[in-house]
Amino acid sequence: MTKVKALNEVAASVEDGATLALGGNVLHRAPMAFVRELARQEKRKLRVVKTAGAHDIDLLCAVGAVDQVDAGFVSYETVYGLPPHYRKAVQTGVVKANEHACYTVISALRAAKTNVPFMPVSGLKYGDLIEKNDYFVVVEDPFTGEPVTLVRAIVPDVAVIHVQECDKNGNAIIHGPKFEDVLMSRAANRVIITTEQVVSDFTIKQQKERIDIPGFLVEAVVKVPKGAAPAACYPAYDVDDRALREFLQLKEADQISHFIHRYDQQDHREVRGERKW
Amino acid sequence: MVNQKYRLSDLMTCVIADMLEDGETVFHGVSSQLPMVAMHLARHMHAPHLVHLNIPGGVNPSSIKKAAFSSAGPDLVESSEAYFQLDEVFDLSMRGKLDVAFLGGIQFDMHGNVNASVIGDYHRPKVRLPGGAGSAVLIPTAKKAIIWRTKHDIRTFVKQVDFVTTRGNLWKIVTPLCVFIFRNNRLELDSVHPHTTIEEVQEHTGFPLIYDEVRYTKAPTTKQMQLLRQLDPHDYRSAEF
Numbered sequence: 001m002t003k004v005k006a007l008n009e010v011a012a013s014v015e016d017g018a019t020l021a022l023g024g025n026v027l028h029r030a031p032m033a034f035v036r037e038l039a040r041q042e043k044r045k046l047r048v049v050k051t052a053g054a055h056d057i058d059l060l061c062a063v064g065a066v067d068q069v070d071a072g073f074v075s076y077e078t079v080y081g082l083p084p085h086y087r088k089a090v091q092t093g094v095v096k097a098n099e100h101a102c103y104t105v106i107s108a109l110r111a112a113k114t115n116v117p118f119m120p121v122s123g124l125k126y127g128d129l130i131e132k133n134d135y136f137v138v139v140e141d142p143f144t145g146e147p148v149t150l151v152r153a154i155v156p157d158v159a160v161i162h163v164q165e166c167d168k169n170g171n172a173i174i175h176g177p178k179f180e181d182v183l184m185s186r187a188a189n190r191v192i193i194t195t196e197q198v199v200s201d202f203t204i205k206q207q208k209e210r211i212d213i214p215g216f217l218v219e220a221v222v223k224v225p226k227g228a229a230p231a232a233c234y235p236a237y238d239v240d241d242r243a244l245r246e247f248l249q250l251k252e253a254d255q256i257s258h259f260i261h262r263y264d265q266q267d268h269r270e271v272r273g274e275r276k277w
Numbered sequence: 278m279v280n281q282k283y284r285l286s287d288l289m290t291c292v293i294a295d296m297l298e299d300g301e302t303v304f305h306g307v308s309s310q311l312p313m314v315a316m317h318l319a320r321h322m323h324a325p326h327l328v329h330l331n332i333p334g335g336v337n338p339s340s341i342k343k344a345a346f347s348s349a350g351p352d353l354v355e356s357s358e359a360y361f362q363l364d365e366v367f368d369l370s371m372r373g374k375l376d377v378a379f380l381g382g383i384q385f386d387m388h389g390n391v392n393a394s395v396i397g398d399y400h401r402p403k404v405r406l407p408g409g410a411g412s413a414v415l416i417p418t419a420k421k422a423i424i425w426r427t428k429h430d431i432r433t434f435v436k437q438v439d440f441v442t443t444r445g446n447l448w449k450i451v452t453p454l455c456v457f458i459f460r461n462n463r464l465e466l467d468s469v470h471p472h473t474t475i476e477e478v479q480e481h482t483g484f485p486l487i488y489d490e491v492r493y494t495k496a497p498t499t500k501q502m503q504l505l506r507q508l509d510p511h512d513y514r515s516a517e518f
Contacts, residue, residue, distance in 0.1 A: 025332060026307055026349055051363070052307055052332075052349070052410060075407035077308045077347045078516045082407065090405040097405060099394055101413035101443075103367040122371045123414030127390075127441040132399045176351035177333030178362060234351035241346075 002168040003221045007267055010192055010220045011037035014158055017067070019047040021109070021154075021188055022056050023161035023181040024231065026077055027239050029174075030056040031162040031194050033227035033267040036260050039063040049109075049154055051102040051180055055231055055244065058083035062256045066095050070135075070154060072102030080244055085256075099129055104136070104151045106180060111153035112187035118150040125149065159188035161213065162228050164236065166195040167204040170218025171211050176234035178212060185213045194222045196236060223270045229263075283497045285453045286515040287505060288470060289425060290315045291497040292451055293379075296423060299324040301376035304366055304419070306332055306410050309348040310513040311425055312379035317341050317508050318501065330375075334362035344513060367411065370418045378419035380412045382426065384438045387484040389447045389459045391416065391424065392438040399440060409442040417445030424450045427517040431483040454478045456494060463487060468494040 011034060014020065024030040035056045038046070045067040048057055052073040060066045062085035074086050074097075089095035100108070104121055111119040118137075130136045135152040161181045166172040172193050174181060185191045191213065198221065204211065227233070230240035230247070243259075250256055283291075293315035297303060301324070305312045313331070320327050320337075329337050332349040335357030343352035354360060369375050383406050384392035393412055397403030416422040422445065426433060429452035449467060450457040455478045458467035466488040469478055475491050497505075505514070 027347060028333070028350055071408065073307060073408045073410035075308070077349070078310060079346045087405045091402055093401055096400070097408075099408045099442075101409060102363070102411045103371075103414045106364045106367065121414065123367075123418040125417045126445060127413060127443045128399065129394070129409075129413055129442060177335075177349075177354050179333070180364070183364065232347075232350070239346055 003170045003215070003218060004168050004198055005220045005222060006270070007033060007037050007222050007224060008041070010222050011041055014038060014043060016043055017045040018157040019049060019154065021049045021156035021159040021184040022053065023159065023179065023184060024228065025177070025179040026052050026054045027231045028177065028179070029162050029228050029233050030054065030231040031160045031227065032056060032229060032231055033224040033263070034160050034162070034192070034194050034222070035059055036263055036267055038065060039260050049105065049156055051105045054083065055247070058085045059247070061085040061089040061095055064094070068096040068098055070098040070100055070105060072100045072105055076244070076248070080248060084248060098133060098135065101129070105154070106183065107151050108135070108154035109180065109183050109187040111151070112155040113183060116153065118152050120148045121151050122148070124151070154187070156184065156188035158190045158192060159184040160192045160194065161185060162194045162233065164196045164233065165199050165204070166193050166221050167199055167201045167215070168221065169201065170213070170215035170221050171204045172213040172218065173204070173207065173210050174212045182212050185217055191218045192220050192222070193218050194224050194227045196225050196227065196233060198223045224267060225269070226266055229266070283502060284515070286311065286518050287497050287502065288494070289451050289453065290318060290505065290514045291501045292456060292494055293423065293425060294318040294322065294501070295495065296449060297324050297327055297377060300326045302328040302330060302369070302374065303377040303379070304330040304370070304375055304415070305348060305379040307347070307349045308381065309379055310344065310516045312423070313341055313344065313348045314505070314509045314514040318504055321504050321508060322501065330361065330366050332363050334360050336361050341509065341513070342511065345511065367414065370415055373418065373420070375415070375419045377421045377423060378411070378415040379423050379425065380410070380416060382409070382412070382424055382442070384433060384435055385424070385450060385464070386435050386438045387464045388444070389462070389464055390438045390441045390444045391447065392440045393442045394440045396439050413443040416443045416447060419446060421448035422446050423448055426450065426452055429454045430481050434481070435483040454481060468492040470494045471496050
């Protein structure tokens with residue numbers, strides 16, 4: 001039985017208030033088509049989890065879909081600068097920024113993966129992040145009596161990961177850097193794969209040692225070529241420089257909405273084309 | 278031989294390259310083109326066995342010429358010797374085996390505190406900054422943390438930071454005006470860049486400079502400048518200027 005479904009159908013399964021782990025890193029392999037669909041469906045109160053996010057988090061903040069962001073770094077990189085919508089949302093108190101140290105996001109997901117309530121983090125020793133955030137706590141190591149910092153587990157309701165190849169059963173292969181995506185697929189309760197290509201079972205079976213996420217962990221597969229755009233997806237396409245620069249200038253809600261709807265055809269091509277036809 | 282024709286970005290890149298030693302394990306993160314180029318320069322000069330680690334996980338990429346908009350892209354894996362991804366780099370640092378980490382920040386104080394988080398209240402900030410990325414676990418655990426910042430003014434170098442994202446094994450801070458060194462539990466002046474003066478550095482620093490004698494930063498050599506043009510022909514080292 002195929003797990004391949006339409007983008008809108010799968011996005012509809014994400015509930016308001018869900019904790020959402022997004023794959024990729026900064027402007028690389030972000031699941032942008034899925035993020036735009038969450039925006040179209042006017043999701044609210046999402047908690048977004050990622051070590052380092054950029055356009056994905058910024059866009060969700062721009063449409064008011066976010067309640068909290070757990071991340072070590074939220075910004076476009078040097079040439080594109082700071083994320084205006086995320087900053088505004090945090091500075092006006094709309095979004096709560098739960099600043100992590102990248103590694104503490106990894107540790108919190110490792111805790112979820114192994115079903116323990118927290119994870120000790122040896123490097124987090126000093127500073128105000130420990131004091132200001134209730135998801136960090138310093139306790140006494142019961143074995144040595146030394147202080148040790150714990151980070152609370154983050155169990156994503158859903159992990160959304162964009163890959164280059166996947167079969168209809170959800171066996172997914174990531175090309176190039178995998179970032180935290182494999183870990184996310186083990187930590188989350190549900191895994192959604194968006195993919196550049198749905199390849200045959202045979203093609204995947206021939207390279208089974210390369211499968212990063214086995215199909216039995218995956219709930220749904222959505223075929224969206226250019227599904228990471230305007231972020232990059234190695235080796236198929238680089239960032240869409242013009243679109244990113246344009247987005248960074250947008251201020252009004254209708255401009256943001258217009259920007260998202262320009263991707264309607266591209267994001268829903270598979271529904272209009274092959275699948276329903 | 279000293280090359281007279283260099284820019285600030287060249288100087289900062291060469292100063293940082295000179296800080297790195299052969300055989301060291303060295304990590305840089307996102308938005309880190311300048312130290313990435315410096316690491317590459319060091320590998321081609323005096324540190325051929327330096328181990329270049331990064332977020333996408335490419336160990337010792339042979340080329341950094343495609344890293345146009347990102348220092349965390351797949352190009353660093355494509356030309357690498359091995360794949361060693363971010364969580365493993367962090368684990369390496371936790372067990373004391375990362376020699377050098379490059380990190381950023383917006384505000385620094387004389388006590389060696391680093392702020393990359395907020396200006397104003399943490400929960401309702403006046404300015405929300407990108408966040409410290411790996412800083413809060415890497416600055417305490419890497420043997421030497423090097424910070425570079427392309428701004429040097431009294432809002433950047435302050436008596437007391439608004440928020441302590443982290444502190445720890447901070448070693449040096451490189452700016453367009455000088456190099457600071459953290460020792461004796463305080464930020465001391467290490468060297469002043471050749472184009473400036475101690476008075477100018479003091480004028481742009483929000484706390485009294487501590488130094489025993491005024492040393493000048495070594496200018497880039499002709500060899501370094503030649504290599505920089507080859508290794509970084511698209512001038513990514515100047516992206517922040």
